[in-house]
Amino acid sequence: MTRTMRLAIPNKGRLRDTTSSLLSDAGLEFEKSDRTLSVSVRNVDLDLLFVRTEDIAELVSDGTADLGITGQDLLAENGVDLPVLAELGFGHCRLVAAVPKASPAEKLEDLAGARVATAHPNATRRIFEERGIDADIVTLRGSVEVAPKLGVADAIVDLVSTGSTMLVNGLRQLDTILVSQAVLIGSQASLEARSAEADAVVTALTAVTEGRRKRYLLLNAPASSVGAIQRIIPGMGAPTVVPLADDTMVAVHSVVDAGSIWNLLPDLKAAGARDILVLRIEQLIP
Ligand code: AMP
Numbered sequence: 001m002t003r004t005m006r007l008a009i010p011n012k013g014r015l016r017d018t019t020s021s022l023l024s025d026a027g028l029e030f031e032k033s034d035r036t037l038s039v040s041v042r043n044v045d046l047d048l049l050f051v052r053t054e055d056i057a058e059l060v061s062d063g064t065a066d067l068g069i070t071g072q073d074l075l076a077e078n079g080v081d082l083p084v085l086a087e088l089g090f091g092h093c094r095l096v097a098a099v100p101k102a103s104p105a106e107k108l109e110d111l112a113g114a115r116v117a118t119a120h121p122n123a124t125r126r127i128f129e130e131r132g133i134d135a136d137i138v139t140l141r142g143s144v145e146v147a148p149k150l151g152v153a154d155a156i157v158d159l160v161s162t163g164s165t166m167l168v169n170g171l172r173q174l175d176t177i178l179v180s181q182a183v184l185i186g187s188q189a190s191l192e193a194r195s196a197e198a199d200a201v202v203t204a205l206t207a208v209t210e211g212r213r214k215r216y217l218l219l220n221a222p223a224s225s226v227g228a229i230q231r232i233i234p235g236m237g238a239p240t241v242v243p244l245a246d247d248t249m250v251a252v253h254s255v256v257d258a259g260s261i262w263n264l265l266p267d268l269k270a271a272g273a274r275d276i277l278v279l280r281i282e283q284l285i286p
Contacts, residue, residue, distance in 0.1 A: 008065035011050035066190035073180040076123040091182035098171040117153035207283035216279040225272035
């Protein structure tokens with residue numbers, strides 16, 4: 001008998017809670033425990049392995065887990081080439097090269113011959129090589145941003161989301177060498193042998209991530225405004241137009257990008273829309 005499908009997820013760190021919310025929002029019921037290594041999902045035939053974020057690519061690669069959730073930066077650092085089944089829309093960060101404000105360097109190529117401190121040596125070395133830059137990569141496990149002040153390095157490569165830590169440490173960003181977010185990865189062997197089970201997990205998780213990117217928009221408007229409103233909200237296919245008891249009025253329902261709401265509202269009001277409701281979507285399966 002084949003064993004239950006295993007999904008490896010972070011047991012601590014920045015991606016732990018966001019991953020756990022994604023799984024809960026997808027309808028998986030499981031015990032959230034800091035101490036156990038593995039739990040069975042109560043309502044679906046799936047086991048969760050709680051492991052260190054940086055070990056996940058390796059565990060999926062060697063087949064210990066069939067699927068995993070980790071950062072794209074860690075895939076690059078581990079140098080494993082695994083299928084990315086979905087970008088999950090959280091854990092956004094960038095791997096950035098930075099120098100002290102007073103440094104003469106203006107572009108990444110100016111770091112040729114420099115000492116570059118980083119906790120991401122493999123990804124940094126590979127990206128520098130790809131760009132033909134021969135730098136001396138100094139591996140540090142922590143406090144990378146103080147390395148130039150300590151005289152340990154001329155530049156650093158570090159993960160940033162806002163960039164404020166670099167600013168506080170008197171550093172200037174030179175270049176983004178990698179853009180990352182959390183992703184769902186799969187082992188090639190499992191994807192071939194258990195494709196239906198893997199697809200079910202991909203569908204359930206992307207239903208949530210797609211839903212988060214969208215909003216359900218409802219509004220009332222004069223029937224004569226429908227053409228103008230439809231031009232403003234292309235939505236997913238055509239909007240739904242429902243007649244109201246007052247036959248000069250209609251209700252319009254549509255799904256729009258969450259990020260576009262701010263710009264849409266003034267145009268919709270100008271076109272005659274009123275009683276506008278903007279609702280979150282729990283899951284969206286196109
Ligand atoms: P952890 O070290 O366990 O907290 O997890 C770090 C992972 O979170 C990284 O490998 C990235 O994929 C992601 N991440 C998102 N934003 C940041 C950030 N500002 N700094 C470091 N890691 C980040």
